[in-house]
Amino acid sequence: MARSVADQFVETLAVAGVKRIYGIVGDSLNGLTDALQRQGKIEWVHVRHEEVAAFAAGAEAHLTGELAVCAGSCGPGNLHLINGLFDCHRSRVPVLAIAAQVPSAEIGAGYFQETHPESLFKECSHYCELISGANQMPRTLEIAIRQAVGNRGVSVVVIPGDVALQSAADAPPPKAEGLLPRRAVVTPPRDDVDLLAALLNGHGRVTMLCGSGCQGAHDQVLALADRLKAPIVHAFRGKEHIEWDNPFDVGMTGLIGFSSGYYAMLDCDVLLMLGTDFPYRQFYPRGPGVRIAQVDMRPENIGRRAPVDLGVVGDVRATLDALLPLIEEKGSRSHLDQATQHYRKARKDLDALAAGSTGQRLIHPQQIAKAISDQAAADAVFTCDVGLPTVWAARYLTMNGKRRLIGSFWHGSMANAMAQSIGAQAAFPGRQVISLSGDGGFTMLMGDFLSLAQLGLPVKVVVFNNSALGFIEIEQKSSGFLDFGTSFKNPNFAAVAEASGVRGMRIEDPAEVDTGIAAALAHDGPVLIDAVVSRMVLPIPPAITVEMAKGFTLYMLKAVFSGRANDLIDLARSNPWD
Numbered sequence: 001m002a003r004s005v006a007d008q009f010v011e012t013l014a015v016a017g018v019k020r021i022y023g024i025v026g027d028s029l030n031g032l033t034d035a036l037q038r039q040g041k042i043e044w045v046h047v048r049h050e051e052v053a054a055f056a057a058g059a060e061a062h063l064t065g066e067l068a069v070c071a072g073s074c075g076p077g078n079l080h081l082i083n084g085l086f087d088c089h090r091s092r093v094p095v096l097a098i099a100a101q102v103p104s105a106e107i108g109a110g111y112f113q114e115t116h117p118e119s120l121f122k123e124c125s126h127y128c129e130l131i132s133g134a135n136q137m138p139r140t141l142e143i144a145i146r147q148a149v150g151n152r153g154v155s156v157v158v159i160p161g162d163v164a165l166q167s168a169a170d171a172p173p174p175k176a177e178g179l180l181p182r183r184a185v186v187t188p189p190r191d192d193v194d195l196l197a198a199l200l201n202g203h204g205r206v207t208m209l210c211g212s213g214c215q216g217a218h219d220q221v222l223a224l225a226d227r228l229k230a231p232i233v234h235a236f237r238g239k240e241h242i243e244w245d246n247p248f249d250v251g252m253t254g255l256i257g258f259s260s261g262y263y264a265m266l267d268c269d270v271l272l273m274l275g276t277d278f279p280y281r282q283f284y285p286r287g288p289g290v291r292i293a294q295v296d297m298r299p300e301n302i303g304r305r306a307p308v309d310l311g312v313v314g315d316v317r318a319t320l321d322a323l324l325p326l327i328e329e330k331g332s333r334s335h336l337d338q339a340t341q342h343y344r345k346a347r348k349d350l351d352a353l354a355a356g357s358t359g360q361r362l363i364h365p366q367q368i369a370k371a372i373s374d375q376a377a378a379d380a381v382f383t384c385d386v387g388l389p390t391v392w393a394a395r396y397l398t399m400n401g402k403r404r405l406i407g408s409f410w411h412g413s414m415a416n417a418m419a420q421s422i423g424a425q426a427a428f429p430g431r432q433v434i435s436l437s438g439d440g441g442f443t444m445l446m447g448d449f450l451s452l453a454q455l456g457l458p459v460k461v462v463v464f465n466n467s468a469l470g471f472i473e474i475e476q477k478s479s480g481f482l483d484f485g486t487s488f489k490n491p492n493f494a495a496v497a498e499a500s501g502v503r504g505m506r507i508e509d510p511a512e513v514d515t516g517i518a519a520a521l522a523h524d525g526p527v528l529i530d531a532v533v534s535r536m537v538l539p540i541p542p543a544i545t546v547e548m549a550k551g552f553t554l555y556m557l558k559a560v561f562s563g564r565a566n567d568l569i570d571l572a573r574s575n576p577w578d
């Protein structure tokens with residue numbers, strides 16, 4: 001049999017180090033999947049929804065730093081990838097999406113299932129091209145791979161089923177060295193480093209805000225904080241890289257952060273932003289006396305969230321290596337001491353919320369999150385759903401430099417966690433993978449819960465079962481709206497799990513939390529923990545308490561006047577401020 005474009009395609013993927021492809025088959029993909037089978041080097045991970053395939057590939061790429069691949073058949077098949085691809089692209093993880101297309105002769109004729117992925121996926125990719133004939137291969141695919149890996153993000157290759165079956169052009173086999181560009185290390189010019197040193201040496205109280213750009217720079221960041229006696233606030237994507245073994249850490253700021261991070265950032269003379277594009281402008285210091293300096297390898301990030309006095313384009317690690325010898329040790333620790341004391345108090349208050357007390361009726365979701373963190377493996381991979389599970393992950397998961405944490409932190413899509421856990425577990429079969437899922441997020445892509453059993457992936461799925469779109473319910477109430485459209489009538493998820501061939505456990509009593517989670521984590525296979533938690537919790541953001549108080553007052557008035565006084569009694573009973 002002559003070598004086909006599909007054969008050439010999968011050979012190129014193998015050279016690029018691709019180990020698996022997440023997807024769902026379809027006739028337009030048959031040529032490719034058949035070539036995969038014959039080649040036998042790349043695993044086909046058969047999921048039930050293409051959105052899950054994209055999230056799973058994104059998680060694999062996040063954890064390994066290497067190219068991961070997902071695929072969908074023509075029209076609706078690849079269209080289903082789109083939300084997951086937006087997440088991958090915005091999180092800057094290298095993912096290649098294969099979007100199969102209707103027969104090439106039919107393109108433009110309004111054919112069955114015809115869409116135009118080259119325009120649909122433009123916004124969520126660096127590169128998105130149609131392969132319309134064998135003579136474009138393997139070049140187009142190679143460019144797509146280089147774009148995804150080199151620029152970190154999504155590439156989409158659109159290929160009609162018949163083109164995949166054409167005879168391959170005679171091209172030399174690709175070379176991995178030319179296919180997988182390595183990341184450049186950007187060291188800023190000496191003048192910029194001098195200016196930064198002068199700014200930091202010339203002012204008193206420095207606070208550092210650290211994001212995902214601090215990956216691999218833990219020691220440099222801490223050495224700088226030590227010399228500057230500076231508290232370290234982290235953005236959520238910086239948590240896994242910077243929070244651990246860090247006596248300068250004062251937590252997060254922002255809508256899901258807490259007060260010590262908030263005040264450390266507002267009350268300083270210089271804010272030093274390191275590898276962060278933290279988006280919420282209202283949390284940056286605005287006082288006329290505050291200087292802001294920002295180090296980022298992407299010039300377009302400089303100054304786009306807050307007006308900076310100095311922007312330095314460079315890798316955090318390389319920049320700090322050059323900067324550290326120029327930094328004079330600060331004499332006073334009072335700014336640092338004040339911030340860390342505040343942090344200890346905030347931490348104590350948060351931990352108190354996670355203590356299950358005897359006689360307490362309902363489980364606080366915080367208790368579940370803390371117990372998971374306390375009992376999880378030292379190198380566990382956590383994924384967390386958008387919504388309240390993200391708040392619990394931010395506040396209660398302890399990182400240690402080996403644990404990893406993945407969410408939908410830029411795109412902010414629900415239903416990410418279990419989907420990402422599939423990619424994490426497929427890539428790391430021996431590691432403990434724990435999905436912190438909302439009941440809304442879990443049920444949104446629940447079909448792929450069945451994939452855990454089918455694929456033999458021992459993921460531990462914790463469903464925070466509060467019978468509500470809880471995060472939005474709180475947002476509605478705290479902005480003065482009557483809560484609307486947020487309730488769920490849920491099944492017993494543990495029973496659903498058992499019926500699906502997965503061990504199901506339901507935890508309803510605060511006294512059972514520790515033993516229940518221990519049993520679940522010890523189980524050799526996939527588990528679902530149906531954690532029935534209190535619906536009424538109020539994760540108060542540090543900055544807008546007054547606004548929230550006004551919002552709640554308005555909500556209460558509306559509830560009384562619309563005959564929903566019972567809601568208030570429920571709210572009072574559950575004591576959301578406890």
Ligand SMILES: Cc1ncc(C[n+]2csc(CCOP(=O)(O)OP(=O)(O)O)c2C)c(N)n1
Nearest residue numbers: 387388413414438439440441468469470471
């Ligand atoms: C795909 C998608 N739809 C809607 C939203 C808006 N949204 C954000 S959080 C949330 C509620 C999540 O509910 P759940 O998963 O049950 O978590 P909870 O907050 O209740 O713990 C909603 C509707 C979103 N972010 N993404």
Ligand SMILES: [Mg+2]
Nearest residue numbers: 439440468470
């Ligand atoms: Mg919920």
